[in-house]
Amino acid sequence: MSAARRRAAVALWKGLDDASGERRSVLGAALTRISLGLVCLSFYVLHYGDRWRLYGPDSVWSWENFQGALEDAGGFSLYEIAASDAWFTFVFHAGMLVTLLFILGWRTRLVVPLQWVFTWSLFQRNPVLLDGGDNLLVIVLAYMMAVDCGARLSLDAGRRRGAPAGDGAGSRAVTLLHNAGLLAIITQVCVLYLASALYKTQGELWQNGTALYYIMRVQDFTLPGVSEMIYRNPLFVTAGTYGTVLFQLAFPFLLLNRWTRLLALAGAIAMHAGIALLMGLMTFSWVMVTVELPLLGDRRLEAIGAWLRPRAQALRSRMPLPAGVRSA
Amino acid sequence: MPDLDALPLMNRLPPLANAPPRVRILTACAAVSLLGLFTVHFAMTFVYNQPLNPVKLRVGDTVASWMHPYFAQNWNLFAPKPINENRGMLVRARVRGADRRVRVTSFYDMTTPANRDAQERRWWPSRRSRLVSGTLQMLTYEDPVALTIKETRTRLLRERGRRARTTSGPDGQVEQGLAGIPPTSAERDYRRRAMILAERLASLEATRQFGDGVEAVQVRVVRHAFPRFSRRDLSDDTGKVTFEDLPWMVRSR
Structure with missing residues (x-):
């Protein structure tokens, strides 16, 4: 064997050892789990009073539309099993319970697939309410099934701490799956940005730098009093239009280097904060940033947590809260 | 059987080189099959999300049947033509x-x-509040591919010095499209x-x-x-x- 081939074999072997020997970003994955869970919960809680009109058997998205669209797409929905009030009530509340368990991190190996099933089912029941953020959310939930997202910040964490660690082939396969799942999530985000940028570069209004003017002027995406100042200003409009395309094109390549990765994340946070504030697309931005969070890496997340903890405690001790809350 | 998830937190497993041959072979097999699946899936995802191009025209149906319904996605919001x-x-x-x-x-x-x-x-x-805007969005939906064809045809017609006809049915029937192109099946379903x-x-x-x-x-x-x-x-x-x-x-x- 030549020296070059031996070196390649060693590198390959080391890569395999890394990928199967250490679960990356378990803290980041746990944060993603909690954060996505909160978005799912908002579908149940914020719409609780409207649940019959939005998702019930007699919803504005009629049963005929629901079944027809489902049949065309070729998917399933738990809500389709029966058009009865009792079944709807059961599935809706079961979905809410599963979401709570998902956020708390209880038996994640079981609950994450359930969470995907219930969320997918709910989204099919009324697609009119959805946006791109929800589209990404349900895809990421599918990849989360591979990810060990219950190792931290979870009810499982305590139970797992005492258990004997496996280091056989099974444990290595699970670790490989975990790392592949995380990589899948971030690859999906890269494809999203690239596709979005490519479509934009084909549009006349994106080319001549005025697209942002039209979008910000639409009443659904306007922040009264602020948007107008921005969309009437040539500098803001042009910079915003080109900046968006440039960022989306650059994002995947910025991830290749450890330091530019932080730049990619900062750019994403800035862009999505802008979209959330100015265009009112709160959950969309929330999902995007949430999904990119594991890119920070657990060491940085730990550092941020360590920085936050004493400050949060100081803040809490200064606030006049009932004793029970303070001790919690 | 040990708990597969009970990995020592923030810790590495002992080096793979020290593991028994069976573990090493199984791990390598798992990695290779996972890598294969990953590559195929994201090649599909990548092509699926591209604007219409010669490759997509050729393999688009295969790609769509891999992606649908659970990985269906659409990232051409506000593009190429933003809502105006x-x-x-x-x-x-x-x-x-x-x-x-x-x-x-x-x-x-x-x-x-x-x-x-x-x-x-x-x-x-x-x-x-999205019910109203969502309904409007569906009512005014235009198939992006059909839209591209319509725009191209309109431009060509204009260049030839002819005005593009806009036909609009009587009591608000489906708009026939700029250059008299009938609605696509997706547009009819949406409508x-x-x-x-x-x-x-x-x-x-x-x-x-x-x-x-x-x-x-x-x-x-x-x-x-x-x-x-x-x-x-x-x-x-x-x-x-x-x-x-x-x-x-x-x-x-």
């Missing part, structure tokens, strides 16, 4: 009064209250479902506004296209307003 108009939904109703006489109400604006609702609860909005949705939503609102005597509803879709950016400050250019009246629809409940 405000849309509004109005409803009027045929109401049978207590005296059995039927009268037609004036139009009631459904969009403004929905927008106000969205603005008031801006930071954690209920998506209830059919959008009509049912519009009837439901309009009937609910009409009943709330005009009472239980509502027998039928008519929806008016108003579109206000903005002036171009360069003309944004001209007081005599406030954009173009067009509207379409959907056919009367019998109240479903």
Whole structure:
């Protein structure tokens, strides 16, 4: 064997050892789990009073539309099993319970697939309410099934701490799956940005730098009093239009280097904060940033947590809260 | 059997080189099959998300059948052509009064209250207000591929010095498209479902506004296209307003 081939074999072997020997970003994955869970919960809680009109058997998205669209797409929905009030009530509340368990991190190996099933089912029941953020959310939930997202910040964490660690082939396969799942999530985000940028570069209004003017002027995406100042200003409009395309094109390549990765994340946070504030697309931005969070890496997340903890405690001790809350 | 998830947290497993040969072989096999699946899936995802191109034209169906339904996605929002108009939904109703006489109400604006609702609860909005904008979006949906073809044809026709014909059916039938291209099957599906949705939503609102005597509803879709950016400050250019009246629809409940 030549020296070059031996070196390649060693590198390959080391890569395999890394990928199967250490679960990356378990803290980041746990944060993603909690954060996505909160978005799912908002579908149940914020719409609780409207649940019959939005998702019930007699919803504005009629049963005929629901079944027809489902049949065309070729998917399933738990809500389709029966058009009865009792079944709807059961599935809706079961979905809410599963979401709570998902956020708390209880038996994640079981609950994450359930969470995907219930969320997918709910989204099919009324697609009119959805946006791109929800589209990404349900895809990421599918990849989360591979990810060990219950190792931290979870009810499982305590139970797992005492258990004997496996280091056989099974444990290595699970670790490989975990790392592949995380990589899948971030690859999906890269494809999203690239596709979005490519479509934009084909549009006349994106080319001549005025697209942002039209979008910000639409009443659904306007922040009264602020948007107008921005969309009437040539500098803001042009910079915003080109900046968006440039960022989306650059994002995947910025991830290749450890330091530019932080730049990619900062750019994403800035862009999505802008979209959330100015265009009112709160959950969309929330999902995007949430999904990119594991890119920070657990060491940085730990550092941020360590920085936050004493400050949060100081803040809490200064606030006049009932004793029970303070001790919690 | 040990718990597969009970990995020592933030810790590595002992080096793979020290593991028994069986573990090493199984791990390598798992890695290779996972890598294969990953590569295929994301090659599909990548092609699926591209704008129409020669490769997609060729393998698009295969790719779509891999991706649908659970990985279906669409990232061409606001692109290539961003939305450049405000849309509004109005409803009027045929109401049978207590005296059995039927009268037609004036139009009631459904969009403004929905927008106000969205603005008031801006930071954690209920998506209830999206019902109206979502219905409008479905009613005005244009298949992106068909749109590209239409725009290209329109441009070619204009270049040849001919004006593109715009045919619009009588009582608000499906718009025939700029250059007389019939709607695609996706557009017809959207339209059919959008009509049912519009009837439901309009009937609910009409009943709330005009009472239980509502027998039928008519929806008016108003579109206000903005002036171009360069003309944004001209007081005599406030954009173009067009509207379409959907056919009367019998109240479903």
